[in-house]
Amino acid sequence: MRRIAAVILLLCLLAATAGGVRIVEFCPDPYQPGDPDEYLVLEGAGVLDGFVLSDGEGGYRFPPGSRIDGRLVVARSGPAFERAHGYLPDFELEARTAAVPDVIPNGNLLMANRADELLLYRGTTLVQQVAWPADVHPREGQIHYLEGDLWDPRPLMIGQSRLVPGTFEGVAVTAFAAPDCSYEVFSAAVAGAEREILVNVYEFTDPAMAEDLIRARERGVDVTVLLEGGPVGGVSPEGRAVAGALNRSGIVVLSMTTTDAAHAKYRYDHAKYLVIDGKTVLLGSENFKPGGYPAPGLQGNRGWGVLLEDPKLAAYFREVFLLDAAGGDIVPLEGTAAELCTPWAPAYTVEFTVCSVEGARVTPVVSPDTSALILGLIEGAEKSIAIEQAYITNETTYDLNPYLAAAIDASRRGVTVRVLLDAVWFNTEDDADNDEMVGVINRLAAAEGLPLEARLADLEANNLAKIHNKGVIVDDRAVLVSSINWNANSPAFNREAGVIIEHPGIAAYYTRVFEDDWNASKENRAGGAPGPDQLKIVAAACILAGLTGLYLYRRRRT
Known part of the structure; x- marks a missing residue:
């Protein structure tokens, strides 16, 4: 039996x-x-x-x-x-x-x-x-x-990774702001490398940063650089010159691009990070260009960056790099013998030094794998949200940008929301870019009586070249530092890299930087007084309100 x-x-x-x-x-x-x-x-x-x-x-x-x-x-x-x-x-x-x-x-x-x-x-x-x-x-x-x-709703393509969210405790974090102190952090980190440097960056045109990597290679450090092979406008002459200088020093320079062997894994490799000796990660919003990492005392972009020291966190980003640097879409980037030149930049008065803390909680945010974590960060806000972005665009004619929609929804439940956008000419010259977005947000806030305000950055007042940041601060406790733009492409189709850092000291540091930019822009709200575009802005506000309602309705149904 x-x-x-x-x-x-x-x-x-x-x-x-x-x-x-x-x-x-x-x-x-x-x-x-x-x-x-x-x-x-x-x-x-x-x-x-x-x-x-x-x-x-x-x-x-x-x-x-x-x-x-x-x-x-x-x-x-x-x-x-x-x-x-x-x-x-x-x-x-x-x-x-x-x-x-x-x-x-x-x-x-x-x-x-x-x-x-x-x-x-x-x-x-x-x-x-x-x-x-x-x-x-x-x-x-x-x-x-x-x-x-x-079925996973994310548009994951052939060759892409499928990383799962991970959080790392007890991380040592050094926060820095561009243009104030970004280059010093990069240069010191590279100078301390002993065995290996892995670099993944969208564009690399900075001669000083190239020289730092070359010196590391000369003292025996293995250096590999992965670049986007088809950035908007193509690889610039300056980028080709940097690639050539790196190659002549023995540094391997690769690019991600569609080839006869394989389609590019991502629409753009738009990340900006490096992994040093399998224990340190430097990551931020800025490309390796003079405007993102200027010499001390020179004008540049407003950007945020962090140096993260933790072997497990570094192993996570090292895995991302090795996945991205393999496959038929990865080919050597052919450089040139052109001379490296640093462009002239106006003088700048440094306001912010670095901020170093221990014991931070860090969660990687990698597009497209885990970019939905940004939505969770915003939706979890209880008191305040500060947003500083190069630009914000809606998904389509009918779908509101989900991050902006979540921030507006947060203001409807009483969270104070501030949005600061870039004001450089190419982000304000068209009929539907940052100045219109600021006006629409402010009129929506006025119409509903929301604790919500948007401003255009006053670049001249703060002596900045542009706002290139992609950052968020929530409840004075958590900060997003990333390369992820607020458009339809960046979170879903690009390779992007960022982190959510939970530590009151880091939140306080970036709040000071944000407040400085925000207060300098108090007279540049783009939507306060009525003007000749009033009817257009009011109509856009109505459309935004309708889109927001549609977005919230759809979210309740899913």
Whole structure:
């Protein structure tokens, strides 16, 4: 009897595990022409006899006796999948290589790019169904992942990471502000490197920062630099000159760009950080340009940055770097032999030195993996939110920027919200940029009586080149320092890097910097007194109010 009971139990377990097979990942519209690298992933355990995949028109089953133990990849073409992902699938639909076994087709299952479905049957029983665009919203290069019982809404593309949120306790933090003291922190950190420096930055044109890295290389430090291969306007002559100087010193300079071998993993590699000796991270809002890290006493951008000392946190960012610096979209950046030149800059009176604390709580914010943490930071505010951004744009004509919408919602529950935006000409010359955004926010605040105010930065009063910051302070306790712009692209499609730091000393430091910028801009509100654009601004305020209501309605429904 015991033997019979054991056999029955084993059969039940096998049935349960086999019945648990499901589709957990698929990509219907990859980058290769004709989509030979389209694929799906099954997850489960047991024998696959009786399981059939279909799209309602064609389908396939597995060879008798096939088993699944964990994950199993089925691609349309084995070699095409290997070219895109670096390894062969477990099965292929079209006979392309003897190294990959074939499924047994019944008709032709080809996943359509814009509208189709996948049906998983066990015998005649429908086990799982996923349809698009009903269940997922497809776009070229996007991989759809099942998280629990829901499909991940993030637009994660081929080659991208899927990092999970992580928090690190007891971190030593040195906060700094550009232009006041940014270069000193960078230079000292690089000078202290002993073994390895990994740099990932959107643009690198600063000769002094290049010389710091070259000196590190000359004393035996391994230095690798990863740059965006196609920044807006292309790699500048100054960027090519810096790349050439780094290369001649023996420093490896790489770029992320679409090649014949692979599509670029991210729309832009817009991060700005370096990892030193596997124990220190320097991260901020500024590119490695003279305006972001000027010599002491020279004018530059307003930006925020931090030096973080913690081996586990550094290991996190080192993993991000190594993931991003690998793959067919990474190629050497060809530099030039042009002379390095630092452009002239006006004098600047330094106001802020560094602030160093121990015992901070630090949470990395990496786009697109964990950029939703910014929304959580804003939504969790109880007393105050201070926002300093280069610019804020709405998602689409109908969808309000989610971070701004969350801040407005916070003001509706009594949180004091202040928004400071850049006033340089290219952020104010059009009909729908920072000056209009400031006016719209202020009129919405006046119409609803909200503790909400927006200002354009008075750059002349504070002797700043521009506001390039992407920072938030919440409740005098938590600060976001990052490279993430408030637009539709940066949080969802770029590689960005930031951190949320929870420490009252760091919050107090950046509050002082923010207050200095805010108070200098008190007469530059762009929307206080009526003017010739009054009707346009009022209409925009009405639209913003409507969009906010629609956004909140949608959030309540999800």
